[in-house]
Amino acid sequence: MKKIIILTVVLTITGILLGQSEEEPDKATVVAAEPGGARWGSSFDEVREVARGKLQFYRKDHYIITKDGEITYTYGFFYEDPEMLGMDPEEEVEPEPEPAGATAEGATDDEKTGEAQYLYGITSFPYLAMEDVKKKLIEKYGEPTAESIVRNSGVIIWDLETTQISAWIDAYEKKPYCRKIVYVSKEVSKKLKDYNYKIFNRKEIDTLNRIKP
Numbered sequence: 001m002k003k004i005i006i007l008t009v010v011l012t013i014t015g016i017l018l019g020q021s022e023e024e025p026d027k028a029t030v031v032a033a034e035p036g037g038a039r040w041g042s043s044f045d046e047v048r049e050v051a052r053g054k055l056q057f058y059r060k061d062h063y064i065i066t067k068d069g070e071i072t073y074t075y076g077f078f079y080e081d082p083e084m085l086g087m088d089p090e091e092e093v094e095p096e097p098e099p100a101g102a103t104a105e106g107a108t109d110d111e112k113t114g115e116a117q118y119l120y121g122i123t124s125f126p127y128l129a130m131e132d133v134k135k136k137l138i139e140k141y142g143e144p145t146a147e148s149i150v151r152n153s154g155v156i157i158w159d160l161e162t163t164q165i166s167a168w169i170d171a172y173e174k175k176p177y178c179r180k181i182v183y184v185s186k187e188v189s190k191k192l193k194d195y196n197y198k199i200f201n202r203k204e205i206d207t208l209n210r211i212k213p
Helices: 002-021 027-031 044-050 130-141 193-198 202-210
Strands: 054-059 063-068 071-079 116-129 146-150 153-159 163-172 175-185
Touching: 027 116, 027 130, 044 063, 044 071, 044 116, 116 130, 130 153, 130 163, 130 175, 153 202, 163 202
Parallel strands: none
Antiparallel strands: 054 063, 063 071, 071 116, 116 175, 146 153, 153 163, 163 175
């Protein structure tokens, strides 16, 4: 009987240790991963095949939104709409409203000509300490190229060969936190110089313009 009890205890302890060794990586490690395995410039269908998480919304040749637990991934595309060619770039254009209820079952598949190319990916998540996210990004991409944090708010940038990465920082309870990382293809983005205005808000654009690497 004693041998059985001892063996049970040993097996229980072993199971605990194995369980600890197989724990999921911390959130900072998970959010530092890029939105998907697709290469920049990939087509809409190619990206949809490899998108992380569960499909939530999409608009053909424009964007794909997926979720994996608390993490939301947005895949954006540069779509050269033939109807837009020749328009005055200074002319104000009202943004087209997102289709209501465009879920995975009822997503919109606009039939348009032209070729969409994978341009940017956004990883959004609940607030995480800036230093934790920054550490994981440094481990993956090296030291940042530029950083502008004022009163615990701003942006940290990695300017890589083909990609620009922006970790956006917000002040929360007087401390810096991160909840969004944006990855942008440098090559594809050159095809539409003002495309940043479709990715970042005006405040973020002003910050980028001040610290161009």
